[in-house]
Amino acid sequence: MAESFRSSTSPCQTSSRALAEAMQRHLFFSQAKSPSLATRHDHYRCLALAVRDRLLHNWVDTAETYTQAQVRTAVYLSAEYLLGPHLDNNLVNLGLRQEAEQACHELGLDLEELIREEPEPGLGNGGLGRLAACFQESMATLELPAIGYGIRYEFGIFRQQITTQGQQESTDSWLAQGNPWEVIRPEWSYPVTIGNHTVIGVAYDTPILGYGVRTTNTLRLWAASAPEALDFASFNAGDYTKAVLHKMQSETLSKVLYPNDEPEQGKRLRLSQQIFFVSCSLQDMFRILRGQGLPAREFHRKFAVQLNDTHPAIAVAELMRLLLDEHRLDWDTAWGVTTASLSYTNHTLLPEALETWGIDLFQQLLPRQLEIIYEINARFLRMARIRYPGQPDKLARLSLIEEGPHRKVRMANLAVVGCHHTNGVAELHSELLRRHVLADFAELWPDRFTNVTNGVTPRRWMAVANPALANLLDDVIGSHWRRDLTHLQALGKHTGDDAFLQRWRGVRDASKQRLVQHIHQTQGILLDHSSLFDVQVKRIHEYKRQHLAALHVVERYLRLRNGEDLPPRTVIFGGKAAPGYAMAKLIIRLIVGIAEIVNMDPAMAGRLRVVFVPNFSVSLGQLIYPAVDLSEQISTAGKEASGTGNMKMALNGALTIGTLDGANIEIRDQVGADNFFLFGHTAEQIHEFDRMGYHPMPWIEKDPIVREVIELIGSGHFSEGDRDLFHPLLANLTSHDPFKVMADIGDYRQAQNHVDACWQDPSRWARMSVANTMGCGFFSSDRSIQEYAERIWKVAPVPVEATTRSL
Ligand code: Z57
Structure with missing residues (x-):
């Protein structure tokens, strides 16, 4: 592995001995502890701090390089970064994984x-936040000059x-034990005025390491603080509560991530968070820009x-x-700078x-921002109108403002125009954006869409x-x-090489x-571990159709009970439901209910197991993705913008x-189509269903198996006799079925039968996996x-050269 580094780069010549000594030094100088009192978390922090010491040269050199070279810089603005733990990743990217193992030894x-001691920074919901981190x-x-x-x-x-009651939420205090990976920059803080309050944003920087290069970019996250710790007028008047109230209200801004993956619900605090970090x-x-001696009208030349x-x-x-207001540009110049600077990624068709x-x-x-939006819209x-x-x-569809009794600002329209x-x-997603969601804009400006x-x-x-x-790939x-x-x-x-295929299976089995x-x-x-691992891990959402997979599990249970001989399967689910999304939470309860019955039925032993893995996260993803035989990517066609878990699983075989x-x-x-189990209606066919009027009943009537499955669930079999619990879910599926589960379940069954057949031939499966x-x-x-x-x-790489420093 070390050979893949540019040898001249070797970011830091650190022997395991030096690393071990650095850890010991940090135990004393950073943790203020003797070895006999050190906890496992102390040891984690010592290693993290020793690794941090070794990346600082690269980080400082990177900032210095970008400042001296006056380079064009990519800027990523994201409300979410689902980073996952840093330690292992930083060791790998520095080329220090083996040294760290030895030092610990x-x-x-x-x-x-x-590595498992590190609480992961879960500053995102799902795919969008994880994409930002990747x-x-x-x-x-x-080696791109970039800031996040x-x-x-x-x-x-x-x-x-997860209990028998389904999902239970608790707060994630990822900062409770401190964070060795961040550096606070109090000197870089800015006021943001929201309504008649001003809050201060303080920068916290986290290094983002490139693999095998010196480049170490910065992820800069803003924490909200009050301009004054105390309102002295109130304090002196004896109203101590009021004196700290404003401080508390200000700090509320960066308190908590909104836990909704897809739908937005227009909350005041959420809009405040957005303007806060953007401003x-x-x-x-x-x-x-000013530091580089460039005027504001050059903003778009410096930043993408x-x-x-x-x-x-x-x-x-x-x-x-x-x-306009701070840098005193005229409207046309300002608009030219703005539209030349910004670009927009859409992530959803919902x-x-x-x-x-x-x-x-x-x-x-x-x-003031609303006034500006009105002016943008008018122009x-x-x-x-001329066009x-x-x-x-x-024009009403293009407008940045949705008219009606409750007028609204349409943020997607604002983004496309600006x-x-x-x-x-x-x-497919980009195509559907052009054809449906943003069709009017795509007609107006076809070249803007990509x-x-x-x-x-x-x-x-x-x-x-x-x-x-x-390791196997390296060999x-x-x-x-x-x-x-x-x-x-x-x-x-190597696909025809039996020895290789044998090793491949060994890796997967491990x-x-x-x-x-x-x-x-x-x-x-x-x-x-020898059973087929059939896995669906992702946010719980009706459009992702975890209920389709759950209904299929019930079907397998029935078929097994009827004496059919199916190859052993382990069905693994994981993922969070937005706390306010009742149907998603009910789907979790259904899965948990099914798991309970299936796993205690002696007739299922050695044939079928169902598990809901609680608290799916980046760390758990790292454990689960490599263990997946069958990756469930079963959304209603036209609903999942991309998916990225699908890529992680396929890459791991x-x-x-x-x-x-x-x-x-x-x-x-x-x-290759032969190595993929395809099923279901196409986006176009789903679109036709919606145009013509869709009803699930005809599909159910011609499918006796699905009827039996629905009856069994409705009978209370998976809810301790409670016939009402799953009623909202079953009623939805049988009367509206907005995500076309019933239209696809027959084809899904066929595809699953094909999966079973392929699995029976282990060397065939191994070749498909490769x-x-x-x-x-x-x-x-x-x-x-x-x-x-x-x-x-239009940003180009800028390699980072080492500077000599007497440190
Ligand atoms: C989110 O995770 C995604 C889209 C959104 O609009 C929001 Br809000 C959150 C996801 C999509 O659902 C995935 O299909 C996609 O792979 C991911 O964003 C990254 O593009």
């Missing part, structure tokens, strides 16, 4: 145990517990700013405000997920998560796949055993059972970032 410690790492690895900006939530995504970030960019969904779309109005804000709320919180509609004379309906490019995240298919970082999702696979195709994932193609020469051990220790359930949705289509193209890893080189986030950099940002 010398100290009588277990590196893996220390992108940061890829930008650093590609976001919010330092004190509480990230809630912790999920701090833009002010920070102007500070950097990517909006991750509409959450930071207020940047269009805020950048205009800063250019209409209910498109953000809008009530005018009243906007007026209260951001009156935009003036232009559009579309006598088409008021079209950005030079808008992209979707998979081919696609950048998502990707995932092979460092975290292969090298860190699956070291056994990484067989060399180590270069870490920086250029298309090298996986070279596996093609990953499954590792998961079996974890589930045994944490949940007390003993699984059979899973076969996909999936619909023609999101990036599934491109995965199937890359790995074909999946081999074909997925395209899905590296390095490739996605290269496309953004070349086609949208």
Whole structure:
């Protein structure tokens, strides 16, 4: 592995001995402890701090390089970063993994145990937040000058517990034991005025390490604080509570991440969070610009700013405000700078997920920005009116304002109008954006619309998560796949090699055993690692159709009870439901109910197991993805923008059972139709259902198996006799079925039968598994970032040279 580093780079010559000594020093000088009192967490912190010491040269050199070279910089604005734990990833990217293992060994410690001590920064909900984290790492690895900006939530995504009652939430205090990876920068703080309050945003920086390069970029997260700790007027008047109230209200801004993955519900605090981090970030960019002696009108030459969904779309109005009011540019110049700086990524086709804000709320919180939005809209509609004379309906659809009794600002429209490019995240998604959701804009400005298919970082999702696979790949195709994932193609020469296939199966089996051990220790359930691991882990949402998979499990249970001989399966679910999303929580209860009955039925022993893994997270993903045989990617076609778990599983050798949705289509193209279990209606057919009027009943009537499944659930079999519990779910499926579960379940069954048949032939399955890893080189986030950099940002790599420093 070490050989894949540019030898001249060797970021830090650190021997295991030096690392061990550094850990001992930190135990004394940072933790103020003697070895006899040190806890495991102390040891984790010592290792983290020793690693941090070793990345600081690169981090400081990177900042110095960017400052001296006056380089064009990519800026990523995202309300979420689902980073996952840093330690293992930083060790791998520094090339220090083995040294750390040795150093721990010398100290009588277990590196893996220390790695597990790190609470993960869960500053995101799901795919969108994790994509932002993969992108940061890829930008650093590609040596791109880049900054990520976001919010330092004190509480990230809630912790999920699973009981017989379903999901229970508790707060995630990821900062409770301190965070060795961040550096506070109190000197870089900015005021943001919201309504008649001003809050201060303080910068906290986290290093983002490139793999095998010196480049170490910065993720800058803003924490809210009050301008004054105490309101002295109140304090002196004896009203102590009131004296601290404003401080508390201000700090509430960055308290907690909103736990909704898709739908937005227009909360005041959420809009405040958005303007808060966007304004701090833009002010920070102007500070950097000034530091380089550049005037405000050159902003767009220095910065290419990517909006991750509409959450930071207020940047269009805020950048205009800063250019007009603070930097005194005229409207046309300011508008030219704004639209040349910003670009926008859309992540959803679900209409209910498109953000809008009530005018009243906007007026209260951001009156000046609203005024600017009105002016942008007036000028935009003036232009559009000339282009579309006598088409008021079209103008009403294009408008930044939704008219009606409750007027609203449409953030997606604002983003498209204020950005030079808008992209979707998979081919189908971008196509549907152009054809449906943003069709009026695509007609007006066809050249603004483009696609950048998502990707995932092979460092975290292969090298860190699956070291056994990484070793095998190194032996067989060399180590270069870490920086250029298309090298996986070279596996093609080995698909006929029995010894290789044997090793492949060994790697997969070891990953499954590792998961079996974890589930045994944490949940007390003993699984059979030789059974087929059928896995669906992702946020719980009706459009992702966990209920389709659950109904199929019930069907298998019935078939097994009827004496049918099916190959042994372990069905694993995981994922969080938004706390206010009742139907998603009911789906969790259904899965838990099914698991309870199936797992205690002696007739199912050795044949079927069902597990809901609680609190799915980045860390658990690293454990689960490598152990997946069958990857469930079964969303209603046209609903999943891309999906990225689908890529992580296929890269680690899973076969996909999936619909023609999101990036599934491109995965199937890359790995070959023979190595993919396809089922279900196409996006076009689903669209026709909606146009013609869809009803699930005809589908149910011609499917006796699904009727039996629904009856069994309705009888209370999985709810201790309670016939009402699952009624809302069953009633929804049999009367409306908005996500077309009933239209697809027959075809799903057929595809699952085909899965069973393929699984019966282990060497065939192994070849199909290799074909999946081999074909997925395209899905590296390095490739996605290269496309953004070349086609949208026009940002080029700037390698970081070492400076000599007497430290
Ligand atoms: C989110 O995780 C995604 C889209 C959203 O609009 C919001 Br809000 C949160 C996801 C999509 O559902 C996935 O299909 C996609 O892969 C991911 O974003 C990254 O693009």
